[in-house]
Amino acid sequence: MIKTYLITAYRNMLRKPGFTIINITGLAIGLAACIIILLYIADELGYDRFHKKSDRIYRMATYGVFGGNEFHSTYTAAPMAGALLDDFPEVEHVTRLMLRPQRSVRVGENTFIEDAFFYADSSFFEIFDFELIAGDPKKVLAEPGGIVLTESTAKRYFGKEDPIGKAIVEDNRFHYIVTGIAKDVPGNSHFKFNALASFLSLPWHQNTSWFNQSAQTYLLVAPGTDKKLMEEKLVPFLFKHIRDQLQQFIGISLEEFAESGQIYRYEMQALHDIHLHSNLDGEYEANGSITYVYLFSIIALFILLIACINFMNLSTARSASRAKEVGIRKVLGSNRQQLIRQFLSESLLYSLIAMLLALFLVEISLPFFNQLADKQLLFNFQSEWYFIAVIPVLY
Numbered sequence: 001m002i003k004t005y006l007i008t009a010y011r012n013m014l015r016k017p018g019f020t021i022i023n024i025t026g027l028a029i030g031l032a033a034c035i036i037i038l039l040y041i042a043d044e045l046g047y048d049r050f051h052k053k054s055d056r057i058y059r060m061a062t063y064g065v066f067g068g069n070e071f072h073s074t075y076t077a078a079p080m081a082g083a084l085l086d087d088f089p090e091v092e093h094v095t096r097l098m099l100r101p102q103r104s105v106r107v108g109e110n111t112f113i114e115d116a117f118f119y120a121d122s123s124f125f126e127i128f129d130f131e132l133i134a135g136d137p138k139k140v141l142a143e144p145g146g147i148v149l150t151e152s153t154a155k156r157y158f159g160k161e162d163p164i165g166k167a168i169v170e171d172n173r174f175h176y177i178v179t180g181i182a183k184d185v186p187g188n189s190h191f192k193f194n195a196l197a198s199f200l201s202l203p204w205h206q207n208t209s210w211f212n213q214s215a216q217t218y219l220l221v222a223p224g225t226d227k228k229l230m231e232e233k234l235v236p237f238l239f240k241h242i243r244d245q246l247q248q249f250i251g252i253s254l255e256e257f258a259e260s261g262q263i264y265r266y267e268m269q270a271l272h273d274i275h276l277h278s279n280l281d282g283e284y285e286a287n288g289s290i291t292y293v294y295l296f297s298i299i300a301l302f303i304l305l306i307a308c309i310n311f312m313n314l315s316t317a318r319s320a321s322r323a324k325e326v327g328i329r330k331v332l333g334s335n336r337q338q339l340i341r342q343f344l345s346e347s348l349l350y351s352l353i354a355m356l357l358a359l360f361l362v363e364i365s366l367p368f369f370n371q372l373a374d375k376q377l378l379f380n381f382q383s384e385w386y387f388i389a390v391i392p393v394l395y
Contacts, residue, residue, distance in 0.1 A: 023314045024354045030307020031358035036369055037300040039362075039377045044288050047188045047275035051129045053220060057271040058227070060217040061280055065263040066250065073281035075213035076266070078205060079241070081121065084217070087237055090225045095121040096199050097191070098215040099284055105195070106169040107157045114153075116194040117170065119202055119215075127220045134164055135180025144200040147176035150184045153194040174201060187376035190274045191284040210242045211249045216282065218271075227268055234266045311350070 048054055060080065063072045081094040096119075103117040125137035132140070133151060140148050147168060154163040168176045176197055185192040199205050204214060221230070242264070243254050252260070269278060276290040362379055370377055 019314065020350075023311060024350055024357065026314075027307050027311045027351065027354035028357035028361060030303050030310070031355060032361035032365065034300045034304045034307075035358060035362050035379075036365065036377075037296050037303070039366075039379060040369075040373065040375065041293055041296055041300070043188055043375060043377055044276060044293050047288070048190055048271045050186055050188070051127075051271070053127070053129075054271050056221050056223065056225070057127060058219055058221065058268040059271065059274060060219070061267045061269050061278075062213060063263065063265055063267055065261075067262075071281065073213070074216050075282050076215060076217040077210045077213050078207040078215065079210065080217050080266075083237070083241055084219060087240075088230065088233070090222045090230065091219050092222055093123040093126045093220040095124045095127055095218050096205070096215040097124070097218060098199070098202070098204075099191070103170050103195075104172065105157070106172065107166070110157075112157065114195055116192055118191070118193040118196045119199045120196055121199045124196070127218055130185065131183045133181045133183060137180075140180035141196070141198040141200075143179075144198055145176050146179040146198040146201075148180040148182050148196040149178060150182050150194050152184050154178070154181050168195075170197075176201070188275075190287065210245050227270070231266075231268055234268075238264070238266055311354075 048057075051057060059074065060076050061072065061074055062076060064070070076096075078096070081096050084091050084094050098119045100117050100119070101115050103114045105112045105114045105117070120141055122138065122140075122142040124141060125132065132148070135148065140146055149157065149163060157163065157168070158166060163178045163181060166178050168178065170176065182196070199215075239254055246252070246254055246257060250257070250262075257264075275287050276293065278287055359379075366377055366379055369375070
């Protein structure tokens with residue numbers, strides 16, 4: 001019976017090719033646009049979630065009001081990392097991270113300009129799950145002069161040679177030895193490094209001033225840590241360490257500072273919130289916005305709704321021309337249920353073809369969309385496994 005329905009639907013499609021093309025193409029374009037928008041939304045919501053412990057990773061932020069001037073930034077002081085480890089038992093690991101863009105990197109006789117030259121402490125790979133192809137995660141940044149390159153950067157610098165143990169000169173002054181190779185950083189990371197040098201290579205790592213802020217501080221806390229409670233404890237923690245330096249920095253005591261209405265505090269930003277909910281001074285790149293995610297979600301739903309309404313309107317408009325066919329079928333003995341199944345079979349066949357065409361349109365459109373949106377979206381059922389569930393819903 002189903003075979004008969006499908007054969008009849010196929011013949012009806014061939015009988016009215018203009019109607020068939022318009023109906024299927026319109027639905028396919030709507031579905032393709034919806035899928036691309038869903039890919040974009042999934043990418044935005046998936047930022048930094050490839051780290052296995054991402055729900056326990058936080059970035060410290062600084063907020064203050066001095067003399068009527070307000071600031072809110074990602075920068076923190078050099079001694080903060082060690083102090084957090086000493087004063088908070090719930091903190092398992094801390095790493096400082098610093099970006100130095102536009103660095104001149106010399107490899108042998110060749111010179112490169114590197115925009116994503118970072119410094120990090122040895123605990124970096126204890127916190128983040130950037131995969132190392134070569135090198136020990138606990139040792140690659142443990143000594144001054146160690147540097148980790150991404151796979152593509154190593155090929156750019158050294159070609160087919162093994163880069164481990166090779167020398168790199170940065171800014172014609174600082175010498176490094178390649179100690180590790182990491183896989184390229186995923187596109188949905190809020191920071192992307194090409195070269196990652198040991199933080200101990202920077203003289204600034206020994207700076208003791210709590211008001212000289214140049215690096216970002218990330219921490220991994222123990223499971224079950226209460227963020228609100230820890231932020232409350234950051235207030236006495238901060239005042240304990242800045243008490244002596246505050247007098248030198250702004251010329252008043254800690255008590256006078258508090259009474260004058262000045263504000264200075266540290267905050268904890270969840271790693272998941274950085275890309276869509278943060279726009280502080282010192283962000284490594286332009287972040288997204290949760291508002292745009294909501295907006296694009298509404299647009300995707302609106303496009304899908306219009307495509308479906310258009311599909312139904314075209315099908316309804318054709319119903320008058322098929323009244324004669326329905327009458328003949330009734331005369332030949334078809335009942336109401338059989339007629340319903342026949343028309344549903346045709347609609348499902350149209351939808352299936354439209355979905356297949358939509359997937360094809362997505363595949364050929366993604367490179368252009370990626371270039372326009374500066375994204376690295378991919379569409380395959382291995383990396384985007386959740387679309388196995390979403391596509392039948394759209395269908």
